[in-house]
Amino acid sequence: MxxxxxFILAFAAFALSRAFLRYRHKDITPGQxxxxxxxxxxxxxxxFAPAVSSxxxxxxxxxxxxxxxxxxxxxxxFYLVFRLYVKLDSIDQDVTELVRKLTRKQEK
Amino acid sequence: MNxxxxxxxxxxxxxxxxxxxxxxxxxxxxxxxxxxxxxDDGSExxxxxxxxxxxxxxxxxxxxxxxxxxxxxxxxxxxxxxSPDVIVTFDADGQHLAQDVARLVEPILKGRADVALGSRFxxxxxxxxxxxxxxxxxxxxxxxxxxxxPVTDTHNGLRAFGxxxxxxxxxxxxxxxxxxxxxxxxxxxxxxxxxxPVQVLYSAYSRRKGQPLANFLNIGxxxxxxxxxx
Numbered sequence: 001m002x003x004x005x006x007f008i009l010a011f012a013a014f015a016l017s018r019a020f021l022r023y024r025h026k027d028i029t030p031g032q033x034x035x036x037x038x039x040x041x042x043x044x045x046x047x048f049a050p051a052v053s054s055x056x057x058x059x060x061x062x063x064x065x066x067x068x069x070x071x072x073x074x075x076x077x078f079y080l081v082f083r084l085y086v087k088l089d090s091i092d093q094d095v096t097e098l099v100r101k102l103t104r105k106q107e108k
Numbered sequence: 109m110n111x112x113x114x115x116x117x118x119x120x121x122x123x124x125x126x127x128x129x130x131x132x133x134x135x136x137x138x139x140x141x142x143x144x145x146x147x148d149d150g151s152e153x154x155x156x157x158x159x160x161x162x163x164x165x166x167x168x169x170x171x172x173x174x175x176x177x178x179x180x181x182x183x184x185x186x187x188x189x190x191s192p193d194v195i196v197t198f199d200a201d202g203q204h205l206a207q208d209v210a211r212l213v214e215p216i217l218k219g220r221a222d223v224a225l226g227s228r229f230x231x232x233x234x235x236x237x238x239x240x241x242x243x244x245x246x247x248x249x250x251x252x253x254x255x256x257x258p259v260t261d262t263h264n265g266l267r268a269f270g271x272x273x274x275x276x277x278x279x280x281x282x283x284x285x286x287x288x289x290x291x292x293x294x295x296x297x298x299x300x301x302x303x304x305p306v307q308v309l310y311s312a313y314s315r316r317k318g319q320p321l322a323n324f325l326n327i328g329x330x331x332x333x334x335x336x337x338x
Binding site: 085089092095096099102103106107 | 150167168169170171173174177180181185189280282333334
């Protein structure tokens with residue numbers, strides 16, 4: 001194993017353990033835990049078995065396994081940024097609603 | 109107070125407008141519009157105290173949440189507490205003229221429209237700076253494409269809503285995007301509207317307090333994004 005393999009393995013293990021801890025503390029739902037676990041397992045698998053990513057690349061019509069991982073990574077990042085935006089917007093709306101509701105006390 | 113103005117309330121969202129709010133309220137009162145609600149949007153200056161001294165009713169948001177949130181707060185409050193025939197929205201920075209309010213209220217009281225929208229481009233004396241006019245016209249095009257509503261002006265804070273309109277329009281966007289959202293809601297709720305010529309005064313103060321031109325692009329992007337996730 002090369003240093004990059006060790007690094008990815010250590011990071012994936014760390015990220016997976018964090019996801020598990022957050023799930024155990026009920027900070028995330030079972031669905032969210034499965035989503036994150038799947039992401040890190042796929043990343044680890046693609047690192048240690050490049051044939052898997054090469055096979056996926058062939059199936060979806062992208063040249064090399066590394067390219068397939070790159071495309072998948074970009075799509076995933078866009079999706080996560082969008083989810084983050086939706087979440088932030090929801091929190092923003094909650095704050096506004098809270099502030100607006102507090103003004104109702106002034107009406108009495 | 110004339111009989112007409114008794115059924116009309118003016119809601120004025122204000123953020124750090126201590127310099128202009130007294131004159132705005134006095135001008136409105138002099139024009140016969142004495143039912144005034146100032147929604148202080150978390151100002152750090154004396155805006156709320158000055159508005160109270162002038163005899164306006166005041167609601168205060170604890171922190172600044174934007175003009176959309178302030179307007180929604182004011183309109184919902186008036187709908188509950190006063191149920192007026194017409195609610196007029198009026199900017200606090202002194203760029204609107206109190207005598208233009210009658211032109212917006214009239215079509216609603218006469219049943220000719222649910223909403224009246226002020227348009228600076230229909231008024232011969234509005235001297236809109238060139239780049240601002242260009243951006244606002246781009247906004248008009250944007251509104252036509254996105255919301256399918258033909259107007260000559262967007263982001264004009266002087267408007268009037270009849271009972272049906274203020275009861276049905278939902279302002280969810282807290283920032284300046286609410287101006288596009290209101291037009292969107294007019295179309296969605298199938299409300300009738302009319303545009304009326306209103307003069308917009310561009311003083312050094314109102315230009316400083318108004319939207320920077322570069323912000324209009326952000327407003328458009330935020331409006332579309334929020335429309336997508338709504």
